[in-house]
Amino acid sequence: MTGPGSTAPRQFAFTTRAHMAVDDATGEPIGLDDVDTRVGWLLDLITAAGAELVSRLWQPATFDVLAAGRDRQDRRLPAQGHVAAARLGWTPIYPDGVYVPSRVTRVVTAQVMATLRTLAYRDTAITALSARFDPDTGVVAPPTEHSDYVPSGFLRGVRRQLAARSRRDGGAPAVPLRITEIQGPPRMAAMARISSADRQLAQITMADRELVLTVKLPTCPAPAGRAQWRSVRLTATIPEHLHGRTITDWHLPTLVLDHRGLLWRCAATELVPAADLESTTMAMGVDWSPTTLGAAAIVAEGSGGLSSDYRGWTYDDRGLGIKLARLQAEGQLLHAKAARLTQLSATAPPEVRAELEAKIAVLDAHREAVGAKRGKVNRELAFHFARQATDYATAAGAQVIAVEDLTTLETRGHGRVNNNRAAQSARRQAVAALAHTAAGVGITVVSVPARGSSAQCPGCDEPLSRPGGYHTAWCSRCRVGGNRDHVAGVNLAKRALLGRNKPTRRRGQTPAIRVAEHAPVRRCRDKNGPTPSRPRHRRVRHSLPDVTQRLGVNPKQHVPAPQASVWDTVKPTPPHGNAGSRDTRLSPTPATQVADSMRCT
Structure with a gap:
């Protein structure tokens, strides 16, 4: 109900x-x-x-x-x-x-x-x-x-x-x-x-606020x-983030041993606000970006059809992505060293083989430590992304979050190193964290087809051009564009709204929309999404002039150029001893009068 x-x-x-x-x-x-x-x-x-x-x-x-x-x-x-x-x-x-x-x-x-x-x-x-x-x-x-x-x-x-x-x-x-x-x-x-x-x-x-487990050992x-x-009889403290939540049942845990001793992997059942997918009128699409973990955009449905302001939100991983790349490269290097020493030990004398096996054991221990550290960073990254994305969807009033179907998503075309780095990202863990965090506020996470989300225009469904390189997208017919990840978020949110009445539900998995339908998404000037937060303590050099910021994420909108200086247009012969420095003025006549006289001629 x-x-x-x-x-x-x-x-x-x-x-x-x-x-x-x-x-x-x-x-x-x-x-x-x-x-x-x-x-x-x-x-x-x-x-x-x-x-x-x-x-x-x-x-x-x-x-x-x-x-x-x-x-x-x-x-x-x-x-x-x-x-x-x-x-x-x-x-x-x-x-x-x-x-x-x-x-x-x-x-x-x-x-x-x-x-x-x-x-x-x-x-x-x-x-x-x-x-x-x-x-x-x-x-x-x-x-x-x-x-x-x-x-x-x-x-x-x-x-x-x-x-x-x-x-x-x-x-x-x-x-x-x-x-x-x-x-x-x-x-x-x-x-x-x-x-x-x-x-x-x-x-x-x-x-x-304590769990008591009685188990035969x-x-x-x-x-x-x-x-x-x-x-x-074992007694453990309930984590603080579970205090105050409506938990109806505590389930028996899974017992494992790690470097710190006994660890409980527990499960519980709680009551969360029920989500009605069929009555959704606003959706947020999350695109998995090669540069950061994800980017999002909002699409709303009204009397005039689907609309979006094409303003996106990009997740800031606070440098964790660079740390993960460094740990991945370190782990691969340790694996290569261990594999090479294993080949040498196969034909080495007994005394040398014992020394090589000791080195291999040290390398394996270091590699396991690097893997454990990567797991912790991935978990921190996934839940931090989930909280940021959920807050953005809540502020925008979205009832559903659309993510790309990971079974059909494959990184290719960026080189062996970058493809491997993107494949090792914690996207599935981020989806689980996002589904868990969003369910707490009554938002449903659905998976939609990923093909063509960043290559097709949300308005006319035609291929997009790349005027500024890989990370930009522009449709000359619909006059919309911007960051390709934000455009992909618009496409994903559109597919979630169009297929909200035909989701496939499987036990233990998020609802899935299998077919990508198309409907034009017009660009509106109404503000659907919240304003992204800005750093409060940004260091600014007040000696430099302020740069006029472009509105939104659309790089093709018209921005008036600053008034040209007379020194960019008038180049008289410099006096003797002056090599053309602009610090030396040749006439006391104001620059504005010179510019006006040039415009009149």
């Missing part, structure tokens, strides 16, 4: 850490280091059991069952992973003498089923691509049906794998290949998704009986 003042539930994630631990049976305090050790034993059991189950199920018959979605009795497989695994008889095997509760087995099978179900799509795509692969040319024939379409990035990766196998086997395979034939089983992540279990393994409560690396699994 939607309407003014209505709310809707939505889930979000956050992280926290425990600051106190006690034994649930005796109430005695437990050190956090001991808790980290016991959680490590739990993760070791889950990881080993999951790896064993994945390697045992790594065969084509497993993916045939998952693709069909039916069990042996021709019943539909349930969505819960541990229930589907139990119905199929897929259970992990533990070492002899090790006792593991059945609820921990649920956690193992749920994580394995989530991984295999994700790879089932890849198995189907590889089978279709290998049937159309030509080993002589290394080209995959285009699909004949729409269901066989795959993203171009996924296609290139599979094509490289098929080419490598063709070179290794010396020809094309007799039958289409499966995923189990071109790659090995995936590694299991060291984590415990205890949300798939019930109260016998873990439960969570909230009291006085082993007391030794290889527990032999039920008595060696004891409940521990």
